[in-house]
Amino acid sequence: MTETKNTDLLQRDFIDMLKATGSLKNKAIEQALQSTPRHLFVDRIHALGKRKGLIEVDPKCPTSSQLERIYSDEALLSHLNPPSSTSQPSLVVHMLDILSVRAGHRVFEIGAGTGWNAALLAHLSGPDGHVVTMDIQPDVTRRARRHLKRQGTKNVSVITGDASKGYAKKAPYDRLITTVTCPTLFPAWWEQLSPKGIIVLTLNDFPGESQCLMLKLQKRKDHLSGEVISLPGFMLFTGKHGMTFQWDQARKLVEKFAGKRPAAKERASWADILDGRDGWTLRRDLAFFAHLQGLTVIPMQNAFVITTHNRSTICIIHENHITAYGGNECFDKLKEAQTKWLRAGSPSRQDYCVEVWPSTVHQKNSWELRHKDVTFIFSLK
Numbered sequence: 584m585t586e587t588k589n590t591d592l593l594q595r596d597f598i599d600m601l602k603a604t605g606s607l608k609n610k611a612i613e614q615a616l617q618s619t620p621r622h623l624f625v626d627r628i629h630a631l632g633k634r635k636g637l638i639e640v641d642p643k644c645p646t647s648s649q650l651e652r653i654y655s656d657e658a659l660l661s662h663l664n665p666p667s668s669t670s671q672p673s674l675v676v677h678m679l680d681i682l683s684v685r686a687g688h689r690v691f692e693i694g695a696g697t698g699w700n701a702a703l704l705a706h707l708s709g710p711d712g713h714v715v716t717m718d719i720q721p722d723v724t725r726r727a728r729r730h731l732k733r734q735g736t737k738n739v740s741v742i743t744g745d746a747s748k749g750y751a752k753k754a755p756y757d758r759l760i761t762t763v764t765c766p767t768l769f770p771a772w773w774e775q776l777s778p779k780g781i782i783v784l785t786l787n788d789f790p791g792e793s794q795c796l797m798l799k800l801q802k803r804k805d806h807l808s809g810e811v812i813s814l815p816g817f818m819l820f821t822g823k824h825g826m827t828f829q830w831d832q833a834r835k836l837v838e839k840f841a842g843k844r845p846a847a848k849e850r851a852s853w854a855d856i857l858d859g860r861d862g863w864t865l866r867r868d869l870a871f872f873a874h875l876q877g878l879t880v881i882p883m884q885n886a887f888v889i890t891t892h893n894r895s896t897i898c899i900i901h902e903n904h905i906t907a908y909g910g911n912e913c914f915d916k917l918k919e920a921q922t923k924w925l926r927a928g929s930p931s932r933q934d935y936c937v938e939v940w941p942s943t944v945h946q947k948n949s950w951e952l953r954h955k956d957v958t959f960i961f962s963l964k
């Protein structure tokens with residue numbers, strides 16, 4: 584079998600697999616996938632785990648084992664420290680579906696990676712549309728340009744830089760998509776969006792965490808509104824407003840109370856919730872609700888540290904119980920938040936509608952998360 588036939592077959596199986604698993608439902612995205620072979624965008628793979636190491640790939644002639652990896656539902660790391668990748672195909676397809684790009688749209692992508700998603704966006708926006716994809720790493724953009732040229736994609740500008748300021752030269756954009764976990768919605772993104780434009784924003788739920796809230800937001804007259812769609816994971820935003828993992832901070836806070844007797848200990852209330860969510864997800868959903876009630880949440884690898892602003896008392900949400908140290912202040916607040924959460928039907932992070940305003944606004948039955956330049960308002964769907 585010739586290599587072309589082999590890649591054609593693998594690509595067809597790959598598309599069938601995405602359809603069978605329910606990720607791919609949209610004909611236009613299927614056509615975009617068909618015309619944008621993923622192997623043309625992969626020139627190296629950083630393998631992790633047992634077979635750790637850098638695999639150089641010749642995109643014109645990948646080996647059959649490399650092709651099998653490229654045409655699987657796997658995110659492939661192209662760079663480490665700082666990292667870059669081509670995201671997991673089912674996630675890419677899901678986000679394209681949510682973004683609903685039409686012919687003639689101008690699109691801004693944050694995080695160029697290998698350029699594969701930019702090529703798919705370019706296919707969807709057609710010859711009258713245009714895609715700007717931006718990445719902070721020069722080696723990433725250099726390679727992405729090469730991949731897009733190899734694929735023959737013309738309507739994409741690959742820009743090197745920190746995307747927190749957007750890219751005013753080609754604005755306004757009908758669609759904006761982030762493919763990295765972002766600390767906030769930067770004012771430039773909002774300003775550079777067309778009226779009624781849509782942003783798919785991957786916003787961190789807790790600082791320095793790769794898991795995020797995927798929001799679909801539409802621009803209204805004076806605010807953006809939408810909802811939490813899903814809870815994917817991405818690498819962390821870097822640059823001037825970059826984030827770092829907070830595990831050390833959590834560990835230091837816990838160490839302050841090492842050897843001290845807990846002020847309180849209570850069995851997990853979430854242990855009795857049997858709706859298909861696993862324990863970790865339930866704990867994260869509770870921690871997010873507590874965060875909306877004004878408590879600070881610092882995730883650890885296997886627990887959540889909850890504290891108040893002055894950090895004099897803490898609670899730890901363990902797998903099966905909550906312990907409090909330093910006094911009852913934080914524990915009482917967490918218990919109050921937990922009671923409200925249970926009364927509200929123990930909402931998941933996907934159960935919220937979201938609005939973004941340029942200033943503080945107070946709305947009934949909702950919770951505010953204030954960032955430096957914008958305020959997020961969460962309410963239950």
Ligand SMILES: C[S@@+](CC[C@H](N)C(=O)[O-])C[C@H]1O[C@@H](n2cnc3c(N)ncnc32)[C@H](O)[C@@H]1O
Pocket residue numbers: 665666667668669670675693694695696697698699700701717718719720723744745746747762763817818819820821822823
């Ligand atoms: C998951 S990868 C992007 C995947 C890409 N969309 C694709 O489909 O191949 C995330 C990228 O975001 C980039 N990034 C991180 N912080 C950034 C920032 N402040 N500005 C621009 N790009 C950034 C990283 O360098 C990395 O290449």
